[in-house]
Amino acid sequence: MSREAATAVPRVGAGLQSHCVSVVIDDRTIVDSVSIPVTPGRLTALIGPNGAGKTTLIRVLAGVTPPTSGSVSFDGEDWFSLPRRHRARIAALVEQDARSELPMSVEAVVALGRTPFRTLFAADSPDDAAAVRSALASAGISHFAHRQFDSLSGGERQRVHLARALAQQPALLLLDEPTNHLDVHAQLDTLELIQDLSRTHGVAVLAALHDLNLAASYADQLVVIAAGRIVASGSPDAVLTAELLRDVYAVEATILEHPATGRPLIAYSPHPPQRGAARGEPR
């Protein structure tokens, strides 16, 4: 209960920490011995090629699927020995492009965020209603609270899912490619909202991102995974190098400096990298 009151002030806990987490599905190692901190007040971007294991890792960190081996702790406690509902009061998950067949209003979707705080018998409490209202307002979607979810655009839907996560008043926010399928404006909007949550509300945020320039612009820390393993981590400046992009993504790129923010800015070179390369020969 004190947790709800604590949302406004920056958190001081240790956040979430995974220790040598591995996930094996059907004899395939999807996540391989990953140790990663998700720190309060910071936005950590998880980057890596398709199939690197980002989604699986996020599910483990969100407390949805336990790892095959290794452990996860939250503020020093074993994450998976906390009751499931308790975990859901701490961590909110925003999945990639989540949709529903069922007709629901925006407000009803956001109210789902109150699920971990409700019992089956209890009526709707004023706390729940207040949390839903403030989540709608923080996400800037109060004006379409009564529209049908399936009538919204992709960017609007993403905002609704973020609002639903906010209604959970989480200490920990995990997002799986929150900017997928969004136009540029909506991408920046979404990341600014997430960044604001981590900075002003002290939420520990981990977001899997595909767009490296977005990650470089907004993240405090990058973690790069490939084939289930962490291959680099640290500040965007330190992590984003031409060598890393070549090794992990097999692309040639020049790392520039963003003229306005001073953050790394990646200029990709088209394939094949040199015009003089022999015709018909793969790169």
Next chain:
Amino acid sequence: MWGGLLVVGLVASITFAVTLGPAEISAGEVWASVLHHLGIGESPLSLLRDGIVWQLRMPRVLTAAAVGAGLAIAGAVMQALTRNSLADPYLLGLSSGASLGAVSVLLLGVTILLPIAAFGGALVALVLTLLIASAAGGLTPSRTVLAGVAVSSLGAALTSFVIFWTAKGDSYREILNWLLGSLAGAGWSAVAISCGAIALVGIPIMIAGRSLDAFAFGDTAAAALGISVGRTRWTLLVATALLTGAMVSVSGSIGFVGLVLPHAVRLVVGSRHRVLLPLSALVGAIFLIWSDTLARTLFDPREMPVGIITAVIGAPLFVLLLTRKSTRV
């Protein structure tokens, strides 16, 4: 608001449905008879008319209400669990298992065992479906539905075989009644079974079903909201099967009630199950009362299986809902 209106609608429907039929009986007489049997006051009705109200029409109307409510609850829960708007209470092979049990008993001539045989058949079908699904590599919703399709086909084939091999003359009509769903001859024992199932299984489902909201965006989303996905799914699935089995055992497999009504209610009030489930139950009850009233009065003195009425109303309604939905999205 909807709830209050529908409760009034249900009481009014029960009252007026009982007044309708070959013998003319007024609403006042219905209530006088009911109060008399509850031990309050004297019945002003003759013994014969009182018998028509209390022994013939009232139990049948109450059974219709309970069966309609039960099927609508079961349909709403199945649709949420499988995230499929085409799901209905019979999805897991329940109706074909029940039919096989019932038809076998009808042909053996021991009609007294019919509810037990139908319920047993439904349970056997459910267990078979779950076994096939888990043997096929895990109880996912889609695998469970496919296993249900297989069990349904098998049950239907066996039922046809039994009918083909042994049925003669009069038993056809009785079997047809049963396969299409009928409330003819429902007495107080049917009321006890169907209302008992609502009280013992239906109401707990309506309470536990509140957590179904969290399933709207899939299993992972539900788990991330703190729901024990596996436990919730299987508890509700088995409870829904029990409820459906009980309803099928008194009425046969009445189609479309569990498919169309929850769908329609959802479009009006949204997908919050604490609202959706009770309202679906009320709408289902009212719908089946009037369908059954039509079934027994429309071609008086001949009776139609009520399943024909629910299909004739339900199928076009279903098409309407589908087209409405596709234009909206």
